[in-house]
Amino acid sequence: MAVTEPTTERTPARTTERTPARRRTAPSAGAWIQSVLLVVMALISLVPLLAIFVGTFQDGNEVIRRGMTFDVDLGALSLDNYVLLFTDSGPYFRWFANTLLLTVGQVAGTLLVSAFVAYGFAMYEFRTKTLWFIMVLLVMTVPFEMLMLPLYVQVNDMGLADTYVVIALPFLASAVTIFFFRQYFLGIPKEILEAGRVDGVSEFGIFFRLVLPITKPAMAAMAILNGMLCWNNFLWPLLVLRSPEKFTLPIGLNTLLTPYGNNYELLIIGAFFSLIPILILFLAFQRFFIEGITAGAVKG
Numbered sequence: 001m002a003v004t005e006p007t008t009e010r011t012p013a014r015t016t017e018r019t020p021a022r023r024r025t026a027p028s029a030g031a032w033i034q035s036v037l038l039v040v041m042a043l044i045s046l047v048p049l050l051a052i053f054v055g056t057f058q059d060g061n062e063v064i065r066r067g068m069t070f071d072v073d074l075g076a077l078s079l080d081n082y083v084l085l086f087t088d089s090g091p092y093f094r095w096f097a098n099t100l101l102l103t104v105g106q107v108a109g110t111l112l113v114s115a116f117v118a119y120g121f122a123m124y125e126f127r128t129k130t131l132w133f134i135m136v137l138l139v140m141t142v143p144f145e146m147l148m149l150p151l152y153v154q155v156n157d158m159g160l161a162d163t164y165v166v167i168a169l170p171f172l173a174s175a176v177t178i179f180f181f182r183q184y185f186l187g188i189p190k191e192i193l194e195a196g197r198v199d200g201v202s203e204f205g206i207f208f209r210l211v212l213p214i215t216k217p218a219m220a221a222m223a224i225l226n227g228m229l230c231w232n233n234f235l236w237p238l239l240v241l242r243s244p245e246k247f248t249l250p251i252g253l254n255t256l257l258t259p260y261g262n263n264y265e266l267l268i269i270g271a272f273f274s275l276i277p278i279l280i281l282f283l284a285f286q287r288f289f290i291e292g293i294t295a296g297a298v299k300g
Helices: 029-055 060-066 080-087 092-123 129-140 144-158 165-171 175-185 191-198 203-231 235-240 249-254 264-273 276-293
Strands: none
Touching: 029 264, 060 264, 080 264, 092 129, 092 165, 092 175, 092 203, 092 249, 092 264, 129 175, 144 235, 165 235, 175 203, 191 203, 203 276, 235 249, 249 264
8 A cells, every 4th residue: 555645835936125215206297387486485574574674774764755655775875763662662572562461361261261261162052052063153254344334323322432451352252263272172182171070180180181282283273373363453443442541552553544644654664563573473473373273174
């Protein structure tokens, strides 16, 4: 009886194949065109800023007569306007301090109040929730000019005119900011709230200790946008402020143009220096700004 030897199949040795390294592809023509367009747009947006910067070294009457231009006589440029600003600018820095104080307080209050309201809309369930949120959206469609007169009458009846409180108070619950925060909070898992409640954290503690720290991008984006609005606010402070020592920077700069004489030098350099706080605000929060603006754009 023949004994058959078991046949062993030889498995081929595994060959280690090296994955080819990814080649860097050259930018396409579309990418080059897009980059060029973005650079051109950035340069165009910087032209007014550069023009007013050059104007700070010129005589104010000459700037008004010829307009903002780069065709200037280099020999006529001087630092007289800067000397005027820091030595004989009158109440300019008082206006600057008033605006800075008002902007910081109003932005902080707006972020806190609007975040509270948006947090309630996003994280809690209650009756008429949809109705109240629709009302918030309707407020976004109403221009301020329609609310200005009845609000001004109410302020006078309450005796709050000529105060900084009345400038900030009506706008602490900003409809746009509430809508933005609500959309951001919807992307936060509710399990975070449940975990906090299990650990015995209060509702305010959940908001301040668990939710608020992860909303830094949204806070930064809204701080920049609300800061710009507050810093440049002109119409409403003009209506309610009556004391010259309480004027904000936009109102104060406007008082430099009078029928009896115009201080163009201080107006030009004062307007240029008024851009510095907004620039600092953007540079301080720029790393959060894009992330906050695009929050919720991609769901995955």
